[in-house]
Amino acid sequence: MLPSLHISNDAPRVWRVTRAAAYGAGIGAVAAIVRGLAPAPGVAAVVNGLEILEAAIGFALLCAGAAALRNFIARRLIWPDVG
Numbered sequence: 391m392l393p394s395l396h397i398s399n400d401a402p403r404v405w406r407v408t409r410a411a412a413y414g415a416g417i418g419a420v421a422a423i424v425r426g427l428a429p430a431p432g433v434a435a436v437v438n439g440l441e442i443l444e445a446a447i448g449f450a451l452l453c454a455g456a457a458a459l460r461n462f463i464a465r466r467l468i469w470p471d472v473g
Contacts, residue, residue, distance in 0.1 A: 404464065405457040414453025418445040 422445035 404461045407454050407457045407461070410457035411450040411454035415446040415450040417453070418442075418447070418449030421445055421449070 419442050422442040425445075426441070
């Protein structure tokens with residue numbers, strides 16, 4: 391089940407930024423590998439390790455930032471009384 395901003399009967403929980411960064415890094419690495427497998431005219435089909443690392447870091451930062459923003463918004467607007 392995906393976490394959301396929906397307020398349920400359970401105690402509110404924040405998203406873990408480190409987990410989001412890890413998932414983002416995995417998604418970025420897979421995206422870079424898939425990009426390297428796609429045939430494109432005039433583009434080398436081999437993806438080097440630097441491109442995979444760049445994509446992994448980029449997606450990790452993006453997902454970590456999204457989780458941190460979600461936590462900030464949820465704490466300020468939805469759960470103002472929760473730590």
